[in-house]
Amino acid sequence: MLDLEVRQLRVESENVLSVQLADPQNRILPAWEPGAHIDLTLGGHIRQYSLCGDPADRRSYRVAVLRETLSRGGSSYVHEELRPGHQVEVGGPRNHFSLLPAKEYVFIAGGIGVTPILPMIAEADRQGAPWRLVYGGRRRGSMAFLDELAAYGERVVIWPEKEYGLIDLLDVLGEAREDAAVYCCGPEALLAAVEQRCEDWPDGTLHTERFTAAARGDDPSDLRAFEVVVASSGKSFRIPPGRSVLEVLDEAGIRVPSACTDGICGSCETGVLSGQPVHRDLILDSGNTDSMMLCVSRAQSDEIVLDL
Incomplete structure (x- = not known):
């Protein structure tokens, strides 16, 4: 974890503030690549935000924070209490949304989902790769970084819903292509529509990042209890149906960093020394037996030993 200083707060649109963070002694920060995010501890809450600055700038990080109507504490803290000079505990960077090589890129962003796309x-x-960005929002006044995006000219299409309706994905995506990569970040309705439109595209073409988890179907693993063993102490904890490993360990005083509690940020990823996890997150694939997200994932085996 790093203790970074807020250097600048800037209004980017209605209800969106960008936050520039730097080391108090101006030391070089850990490197990152497009798609990465960091965890910020804000008023006792851990929240994840995509890095939206320049990866070549090793002296500062930039994130953008939307003031949520139903804030759980993180966004309201940024908008109401955070000020230049304050220090913030920062974890990461981590990247589960990497920009992979492709001959052509189609970027689709909705609202604050533009941040990892920048x-x-x-x-x-x-x-020098061909690319196009279609950026949707409710109205122009709510859409952040429009001035910054204007520098790219016609390659960026601004699509306010109040003016044009929903994004025309048939026109944006066209026919399936093997040499193109599609990157999308935004609200669930947009992601679901893009996923449906890309069903016939080659595997690995579509890359998405969610700020909220998609609905999960019933999972038999939710109906069974299992044991979790903490390797460092040998203590065992029973995880009943309907309760997460994260919750049970937290009650026992075993603190594991966690931001989203919904399987989308990766902050609670923990090593698995033995046992078979059932991944219910949106990051790890089913073949991964080396780690698990404690906030949502469960166990296929009767016991799992965690590297804690």
Whole structure:
């Protein structure tokens, strides 16, 4: 974890503030690549935010925070209490939304989902790869970074719903192509629509990042209890149906960093020394037996030993 200083707060649109963070002694920060996010501890809450600055700038990080109507404490803290000079505990960076090589890129962003896309289009532009961004929002006043995006000219299409309706994905995506990569971040309705439109595209073409988890179907693993063993102490904890490993361990005084509690950020990823996890997150694939997200994932085996 790093203790970084707030250097600047800037209004980017209605209800969106960008936050620039730097080391108090101006030391170099850990490197990151487009798609990465960091965890910020804000008023006792851990929240994840995509890095939306320049990866080449090793002296500062930039994130953007939307003031949520139903804030759980993180966004309201940024908008109401955070000020230049304050220090913030920062974890990461981590990247589960990497920009992979492709001959052509189609970027689709909705609302605050534009944040991880900003460094992606800059990198695609630097590489000289053809790309296009369609950026949707409720109205222009609510859409952040429009001035910054204007520098890219016609390659960026601004699509306010109040003016044009929903994004025309048939026009944006066209026919399936093997040489193109599609990157999408935004609200669940947009992600679901893009996923449906890309069903016939080659595997690995579509890359998405969610800020909220998609609905999960009934999982038989939710109906069975299992044992979790903490390797460092040998203590065993029973995880009943309907309760997460994270909750049970937290009650026992075993603190594991966690931001989303919904299987989308990766902050609670913990090593598995033995046993078979059932992954219910949106990051790890089913073949991974080396780690698990304690906030949502469960166990196929009767016991799992965690590297804690």
